[in-house]
Amino acid sequence: MTVVRISDDALALACGADAVAAAFAAAGCTVERVSSWGMHWLEPLVEIDGIGWGPVTPADVPQILPGTGRGTAAAGSGGGGAPQGASPDGSPQADSPLHHPADGPPPRTGEDLCIGTIADHPFIARQQRLTFARAGRTRPLSLDDYAATGGWVGLDRARSMAPADVVAEVTASGLRGRGGAGFPAGIKWRTVAEAAGARKYVVCNADEGDSGTFADRMLMEGDPFQLIEGMAIAAHAVGAGQGYIYVRSEYPHAIAKLHAAIDLAAARLAPFRLEVRVGAGAYVCGEETALLNSIEGKRGEVRAKPPLPALEGLFGCPTVVNNVLTLAAVPHILTPGGASLYDSLGIARSKGTMPIQLAGNIRHGGLFETAFGVTLGELVNDIGGGTASGRPVKAVQVGGPLGAYTHPGQFSLPFGYEEFAAADALIGHGGVVVFDDTVDMGGMARFAMAFCAAESCGKCTPCRIGSTRGVETIDRIRAGGRAADAVEALPQMHNARKDRRSREENLALLEDLCETMKGASLCALGGFTPYPVLSALQHWPEDFG
Amino acid sequence: MARGAADRMSAAQRLADLIAEHSEREGPLLPLLHAIQHHFGCIDREAEAEVAKALNLSRAEVHGVVSFYHDFTESPDPRPxxxxxxxxxxxxxxxxxxxxxxxxxxxxxxxxxxxxxxxxxxxxxxxxxxxxxxxxxxxxxxxxxxxxxx
Missing domain, CATH: 3.40.30.10 (Glutaredoxin)
Structure with missing residues (x-):
């Protein structure tokens, strides 16, 4: 019986994977639902004996199944007959991926959709997958698949070691926080391990709110046991008995997978206990102290630091707060030789691999995990294939809504924490959002301020009020200034300005406001919103009226 | 009228059940509010008051949380x-x-x-x-x- 493997990742479902799976089942195939390979322009991607077809609709099923259509040639002759290392442009959808698959030219053959052996596809073959080693290869909730692919090796080894030695290995691996701040994970763990406290916690930050990022979601939906194992290792290292995974409510599929995975792995985790907590639609709860307040049942307001969460975190107890990708990298690091392998990858102080997310107007969007050091231009042009619309790339936002807009002139930037910081940019959570030349960068700068105003927790003034003043100032710049209003024009308003502010004066105001927000905000929301604003202003001043 | 009173009774009972189900958890407020929002389609003044009483909070504290998060609403919206x-x-x-x-x-x-x-x-x-x-x-x-x- 033909075994057909189709992802049940939320993105595949959104692209119609369930209907495709049902069509294969109706045709008498055994359908296995696996994690996503991360080649999103090909979803729903269908895999039979290692050969892939995508994007598939139910109507394509007869063409793909051997003996029923013209797809036989490609599938029947095994790896040899299929276009090995097929061009990533192989899909007929590639030229218009912005259109729904149903709009495509109907009479396509299985060959049109066939991409050859999936593992040999250039998009996959070019990657170095450690955190996403199982992507596309295992069933997310199968303990057998997990154990057969090296699962639990790291946890078993960690538990046979002294906690301090586990911390030392994580420190030696060079692993840094993947949530954006890039703080060394080992040093954070050591602080918690050495802190006095009867109760300690491990908290996983899965509040992946940045636009252009989906690696946390893919990991939770595709390989939940790896995250759970990483948390159990962290708990052993720091002496924590309880863990929480704080997931945003926009990820119902990830929440369901985590609940199921925790139930399945509970015996393996014991005595460590793990619970999922669901956010409630507040972007700012991705900030670690706001997240802790939210778990405690408070408004998701940011706390002033110090005290560090490592010393006084959840319910006032020492707490490790790490991103999904940080914790999911740990099981691999704890395998024999894992730490030194991790440390050998990457550049300068950015060690190991980064799951980079190619998103927005990009031809080959998806998950690309590779060692630090790949350049932005390689990511966007070589790997991503340029824009989906076929128009020239105008801007690339790296690092979510708080990341700078980079210009194609900066495409030689190597992907790394310090390298991006030196260019007044940030890698954040590794999201890369591509825009073509139709984008209005003044509008994007305004959106950054408006987003900050909508999502500010309200605790500090530069963020709460500065963001709204920022929107107004950008509007004024784009409208060519503003004359004095009726009240300002009154003779008794001695200090009010009577003449129209020039564009330069308004720009100076905006830059001054941005400096204040950068330096005086309590957290990264207000502190980093100036990055997209100022970078847009620097590279595309012509878009500001 | 009798029907309305019965509905109110069962709603109050359901709210009490939800509170009982969650109040012993560590950090019970958010999971409880999610459960109430899911069941009733909103978290109204009466629910806020009951939750406050059960968790030994002021209603202002509960209202502060309800109004902070985008997922919680104070009145129901039956539209898709x-x-x-x-x-x-x-x-x-x-x-x-x-x-x-x-x-x-x-x-x-x-x-x-x-x-x-x-x-x-x-x-x-x-x-x-x-x-x-x-x-x-x-x-x-x-x-x-x-x-x-x-």
Whole structure:
């Protein structure tokens, strides 16, 4: 019986994977639902004996199944007959991926959709997958698949070691926080391990709110046991008995997978206990102290630091707060030789691999995990294939809504924490959002301020009020200034300005406001919103009226 | 009238059950509010007061939490709700050009809610209806989704 493997990742479902799976089942195939390979322009991607077809609709099923259509040639002759290392442009959808698959030219053959052996596809073959080693290869909730692919090796080894030695290995691996701040994970763990406290916690930050990022979601939906194992290792290292995974409510599929995975792995985790907590639609709860307040049942307001969460975190107890990708990298690091392998990858102080997310107007969007050091231009042009619309790339936002807009002139930037910081940019959570030349960068700068105003927790003034003043100032710049209003024009308003502010004066105001927000905000929301604003202003001043 | 009183009784009982189910957890407020929002479609003044009493909080504290989070509402909205992502990645893929058509299709029958990111940023524009997700939307597909929303 033909075994057909189709992802049940939320993105595949959104692209119609369930209907495709049902069509294969109706045709008498055994359908296995696996994690996503991360080649999103090909979803729903269908895999039979290692050969892939995508994007598939139910109507394509007869063409793909051997003996029923013209797809036989490609599938029947095994790896040899299929276009090995097929061009990533192989899909007929590639030229218009912005259109729904149903709009495509109907009479396509299985060959049109066939991409050859999936593992040999250039998009996959070019990657170095450690955190996403199982992507596309295992069933997310199968303990057998997990154990057969090296699962639990790291946890078993960690538990046979002294906690301090586990911390030392994580420190030696060079692993840094993947949530954006890039703080060394080992040093954070050591602080918690050495802190006095009867109760300690491990908290996983899965509040992946940045636009252009989906690696946390893919990991939770595709390989939940790896995250759970990483948390159990962290708990052993720091002496924590309880863990929480704080997931945003926009990820119902990830929440369901985590609940199921925790139930399945509970015996393996014991005595460590793990619970999922669901956010409630507040972007700012991705900030670690706001997240802790939210778990405690408070408004998701940011706390002033110090005290560090490592010393006084959840319910006032020492707490490790790490991103999904940080914790999911740990099981691999704890395998024999894992730490030194991790440390050998990457550049300068950015060690190991980064799951980079190619998103927005990009031809080959998806998950690309590779060692630090790949350049932005390689990511966007070589790997991503340029824009989906076929128009020239105008801007690339790296690092979510708080990341700078980079210009194609900066495409030689190597992907790394310090390298991006030196260019007044940030890698954040590794999201890369591509825009073509139709984008209005003044509008994007305004959106950054408006987003900050909508999502500010309200605790500090530069963020709460500065963001709204920022929107107004950008509007004024784009409208060519503003004359004095009726009240300002009154003779008794001695200090009010009577003449129209020039564009330069308004720009100076905006830059001054941005400096204040950068330096005086309590957290990264207000502190980093100036990055997209100022970078847009620097590279595309012509878009500001 | 008797029917209304009975409904109120059962609603009060259901609320008490939900409170009992969650109040012993560590950090019970958010899971409890999610359960109330899910069951009743909102968290009204009476529910806030009951929760406050059960968790030894002031109603102001509970109201502060309810009003902080976008997922909690103080009054019910029985309309079907389509969440349309309008964050940067979906903007880059042209969502803004679809908004006017979606709004006119939604009219007042469907609630069209802007969200920032559904995590499907490589296949936008994206929308969500309940737990169902929709990707690669163009104008016709989005309008059809809005019109079919129940």
């Amino acid at each position: 709700c389509i969440e349309l992502c309008r964050a940067e990645a979906c903007q880059a893929r042209g969502v803004e050009a679809l908004v006017a058509a979606a709004e006119s299709a939604a009219d007042s029958r469907v609630r069209l809610k802007t969200v920032y990111c559904l995590g499907l940023c490589s296949v936008g524009p994206n929308a969500r209806l309940g737990d169902a997700l929709y990707a690669r939307l163009d104008r016709d597909a989005l309008v059809a989704l809005v019109e079919a929303a129940r």
